[in-house]
Amino acid sequence: MTRALATATALLLAAVLAMGVYLHILRRNERERAQNLPDTRPISAPVAGPPSHVTLYVAYDDPGVVRAQDATVALPADPGQRGREILHVLLGEYVKRPSSHELATGADVKDVFLVNGNTAVVDTTPAFAEGHRSGILVETLTVTSLVKTLTANLPGVKRVKVLVDGKERETLAGHADLQCFYDVVTVEQLLQQLQ
16 A cells, blocks of 8 residues: 555656646746737837927736836827827737736727816727736736826826727726726726835
8 A cells, every 4th residue: 555655656756746747848938939920010200309308107917016216218299199199108018928918919008188188088909908818906906107208298197088999988807997087096096005
């Protein structure tokens, strides 16, 4: 009986070790595949304008935080187009692989409209919502990152509304409310909770 138990234990340990090696190989292959994926975002027309310093608020999934990151971007004079370019750069951080906060390939901002100088309406591509991972934290990180980046770089903007393909949507991926307007105070409170 003891010999059978020792043999069974040895076989189980060998199987666990083999599965661990196999899992490691799979993870390595997946990382390599993700790094070699082509960028399928639509190509933007070159932006005419001087390089400007902007602050991106980049989400990090592992610690569950949003951190400021400086960038230099050529920006047009029109505030709506400026907002679009700034968010385009932010989402570019998320669709490249590896990323601190992965979004689906093709996730992008189609346009930013300013209403009454204090409200921004952000129109995103369908891939932004349809390919978004579901979960309270990841969705909150995405929305807070977008809104804080926009309001920090367009000082007159106090409220932000997010549309998907020109239409209102109930939630981003089941949790983050997209029917409401996000104001600066609410986003600041969310950021404080995430720190």
